[in-house]
Amino acid sequence: RKEVEQDPGPFNVPEGATVAFNCTYSNSASQSFFWYRQDCRKEPKLLMSVYSSGNEDGRFTAQLNRASQYISLLIRDSKLSDSATYLCVVSFPSGGSYIPTFGRGTSLIVHP
Amino acid sequence: NAGVMQNPRHLVRRRGQEARLRCSPMKGHSHVYWYRQLPEEGLKFMVYLQKENIIDESGMPKERFSAEFPKEGPSILRIQQVVRGDSAAYFCASSPREGASTEAFFGQGTRLTVV
Numbered sequence: 663r664k665e666v667e668q669d670p671g672p673f674n675v676p677e678g679a680t681v682a683f684n685c686t687y688s689n690s691a692s693q694s695f696f697w698y699r700q701d702c703r704k705e706p707k708l709l710m711s712v713y714s715s716g717n718e719d720g721r722f723t724a725q726l727n728r729a730s731q732y733i734s735l736l737i738r739d740s741k742l743s744d745s746a747t748y749l750c751v752v753s754f755p756s757g758g759s760y761i762p763t764f765g766r767g768t769s770l771i772v773h774p
Numbered sequence: 775n776a777g778v779m780q781n782p783r784h785l786v787r788r789r790g791q792e793a794r795l796r797c798s799p800m801k802g803h804s805h806v807y808w809y810r811q812l813p814e815e816g817l818k819f820m821v822y823l824q825k826e827n828i829i830d831e832s833g834m835p836k837e838r839f840s841a842e843f844p845k846e847g848p849s850i851l852r853i854q855q856v857v858r859g860d861s862a863a864y865f866c867a868s869s870p871r872e873g874a875s876t877e878a879f880f881g882q883g884t885r886l887t888v889v
Binding site for chain 1: 809816817818822829830832865867877878879883885
């Protein structure tokens, strides 16, 4: 079983649509969760951290369900500039440290 | 405050040569992670270092790959006797402290091509 699993997509949506991505993780001892965004051939950039109580940043809402070991990202009112790959990141315990572990990413294409 | 700096951005090596990738973390950051990304793949963890210490190298191939983060200067990822399969984007990330909740900030990556 993969440590961090995401649907690769692509999700192809029109401008203004609402789109949601899910991510599941295998290690219940994981402590921290993040969503990153990666544009083609560029470095990943932090989009938002994910908290147990859920958190919102503008059009973006992240949720964490520890019992089911999944994380979600909701994007409202999609813009063309939201087109990118969205990476789910989970900090896994490893020998006393925590290692940010990436899913393969979910591709989003927003079209006019 | 400059971000994470990686160089070179692009590196071409012939099979059998050595590749040296450098990463200077953000100012005030003493924790460095290296990841490899193959085409159409996700980022795979390689190694986690603090100044002068390798903390976790569970993702490093057993042969030809090594990493260091000296007291002075950048972190170095070294690949000896490169093969075509080493062609990938190598990303470095830094964080200011250890801890599960610490966010990591990435450099622009080094794209290694082995010919």
